[in-house]
Amino acid sequence: MFDAWPCLKAYRWMILSFLGTLLLGANAFAQANPTLSIDLGAPKAESSPMLYGLMTEEINYSYDGGLYAELVRNRTFKDGRRNSTAHWFPYERGGAQASMKVDTSTGPSAALPLSVAVTIANATKANPAGISNEGYWGIAVRPHTVYRGSFYAKASSPEMGPVTVALINNDSAQGPHATVSALTTEWKRYEFTLTSGDAPISSDNRLVLSLGKPGTVWFSLVSLFPPTYHNRKNGNRIDIMEKLAAMRPEFLRFPGGNYLEGSSIDQRFQWKKTIGPLVDRPTHMSPWGYRSSDGLGLLEFLEWCEDLKMQPLLAVYAGYSLNHQHVDPGPALEPYVNDALEEIEYVTGSTSTKWGAERAKDGHPAPFKLTYVEVGNEDEFDRSGSYDGRFAQFYNAIKAKYPDLQVIATAPVKTVQPDVIDEHFYRSAAEFFADSGHYDSADRHGPKIFVGEWATREGSPTPNFDSALGDAAWMTGLERNSDIVIMASYAPLFVNVNPGGMQWESDLMGYNALSIYGSPSYYAQVMFSNHRGDQILNAKLDGPADKFFYSVTRDSKNGRVYLKLVNATSDPRPLTIRLDGGKSISGSGRLIQLSARTTAATNSILEPTKIVPVDSTLKNVSARFSHTIPPYCIQVLELETH
Numbered sequence: 001m002f003d004a005w006p007c008l009k010a011y012r013w014m015i016l017s018f019l020g021t022l023l024l025g026a027n028a029f030a031q032a033n034p035t036l037s038i039d040l041g042a043p044k045a046e047s048s049p050m051l052y053g054l055m056t057e058e059i060n061y062s063y064d065g066g067l068y069a070e071l072v073r074n075r076t077f078k079d080g081r082r083n084s085t086a087h088w089f090p091y092e093r094g095g096a097q098a099s100m101k102v103d104t105s106t107g108p109s110a111a112l113p114l115s116v117a118v119t120i121a122n123a124t125k126a127n128p129a130g131i132s133n134e135g136y137w138g139i140a141v142r143p144h145t146v147y148r149g150s151f152y153a154k155a156s157s158p159e160m161g162p163v164t165v166a167l168i169n170n171d172s173a174q175g176p177h178a179t180v181s182a183l184t185t186e187w188k189r190y191e192f193t194l195t196s197g198d199a200p201i202s203s204d205n206r207l208v209l210s211l212g213k214p215g216t217v218w219f220s221l222v223s224l225f226p227p228t229y230h231n232r233k234n235g236n237r238i239d240i241m242e243k244l245a246a247m248r249p250e251f252l253r254f255p256g257g258n259y260l261e262g263s264s265i266d267q268r269f270q271w272k273k274t275i276g277p278l279v280d281r282p283t284h285m286s287p288w289g290y291r292s293s294d295g296l297g298l299l300e301f302l303e304w305c306e307d308l309k310m311q312p313l314l315a316v317y318a319g320y321s322l323n324h325q326h327v328d329p330g331p332a333l334e335p336y337v338n339d340a341l342e343e344i345e346y347v348t349g350s351t352s353t354k355w356g357a358e359r360a361k362d363g364h365p366a367p368f369k370l371t372y373v374e375v376g377n378e379d380e381f382d383r384s385g386s387y388d389g390r391f392a393q394f395y396n397a398i399k400a401k402y403p404d405l406q407v408i409a410t411a412p413v414k415t416v417q418p419d420v421i422d423e424h425f426y427r428s429a430a431e432f433f434a435d436s437g438h439y440d441s442a443d444r445h446g447p448k449i450f451v452g453e454w455a456t457r458e459g460s461p462t463p464n465f466d467s468a469l470g471d472a473a474w475m476t477g478l479e480r481n482s483d484i485v486i487m488a489s490y491a492p493l494f495v496n497v498n499p500g501g502m503q504w505e506s507d508l509m510g511y512n513a514l515s516i517y518g519s520p521s522y523y524a525q526v527m528f529s530n531h532r533g534d535q536i537l538n539a540k541l542d543g544p545a546d547k548f549f550y551s552v553t554r555d556s557k558n559g560r561v562y563l564k565l566v567n568a569t570s571d572p573r574p575l576t577i578r579l580d581g582g583k584s585i586s587g588s589g590r591l592i593q594l595s596a597r598t599t600a601a602t603n604s605i606l607e608p609t610k611i612v613p614v615d616s617t618l619k620n621v622s623a624r625f626s627h628t629i630p631p632y633c634i635q636v637l638e639l640e641t642h
């Protein structure tokens, strides 16, 4: 039998609001509600044009197995801390026989001094043997798509013949293939192209390299790319970049996070080992328990910025690693300071400088615009107390060579005053509700604030709707104070949702080999960041504010006012909105709304769009109008005023 009560309960606020309007008359009803008064006169302050950006690091398979479009996993035969053939398997068709093992006696370069030796005991043209790679939880194949690949190889004899490369579907054993010319006994790089034709869309594929004659063949740096964003050669996944572009981020903080620091000093992010040809990148162990291919290295971070029109916010290693090892300020720290200066030169220097020329050699002669450099990450964890001295040494050296750069500290310091302080907040929704006014009375004369990492951590692998409410409440506070809070970035951004893909719960967006989805928190970010304005307006609520949050900004170019309203309760929130001091107010506006029935509601890889913003027209807007925010709801009201 149809049970009407849940339905009535869900819509009770609408019914009550309708009855209230009927009984009291629109004006009387408006009178009874709390009033949000907005001053359209002089703005309270200018808001930061850089407020919303991205923070990124190699965590949760963010780059390898994520944004970085490489499809081959363990392409250099070093997995985790070991040399290994993990994710590779012998391939034997019919009666063919092959075995494989890591060979540390030969490799294509000094950075990659090892390879896989594939010994083929038995193979024919009809029944070849070789190796196959399973990719990052599968390899995605889409119809009518061109895949470009390459590998380094040498053979025990030139007679071993050509290598056949194929993308084989695990069910049908079919797939596109190509033949690569016969090998020689010296290391050489080979390229190939695979075109998928009518192949069905699937992630259940593997890459096979096979030969039709017995002998030994060595492979290294086996690589395969699908089409990438902006067709970059060593580029990024298109779907993930499009999701990021929709956030309209202003900056990218990289390369971490803990990934910058490394578990120990020798495992820090060493930028010089992440530039140039891939064959010259040795790869390194990330602090999140897996090896980074470093295919997404310093230049690729910068090109990612270029593609999304973001400014790089460069974090430089500052002599402290996660195992609490630190480098004392003074002469011991000097090489690290110089390394950071050279890194800045690589990013910003003209081609007449040593490192600017190196960048040009790597394919990017034009320098990048850089405003902010961050010294370290979360240095309050350095219990030796060395950060004050380390920061001062970096700050003085950076300012001496680059006086226009703004230098960010990651913990309070005394010796020199940083331009900006980076503060991190990982919290529950309740904590953000209670502290959304965190910066309302912050000191306006000290350093500016960068909220370099923050998130409501409820929901796994990606946050649920309670998190989105906590995030939105927090963001209203950031916006109200964006004269002093000049930048903010949620963290972490990404998670590969396959088993074993996650090291940190509650990540903004999730993906597998084939698709990506945004969490409710992602959509809250998109809504806030796409309706920013450049002025903060004074606004005051007269009435109870139980789990109700707001911020008001205006775009001075066109008079458009953006109201962000957050109702984190299970009851509707009727309001009277008063717009004071405006010359004219258009009777209709736009309403963008993100809501859910429960705080546990969420999106997932199987239900990617359960909770998404809904756009509608807002009618009957005037200098004083009634507006009800549904339960569990985040709204942006876009009003045209002059």
Ligand code: AHR
Residues within 6 Å of the ligand: 057, 059, 256, 257, 258, 259, 377, 378, 453, 491, 492, 504
């Ligand atoms: O975002 C995950 C981690 O949290 C970052 O690597 C680190 O800076 C913070 O502690």
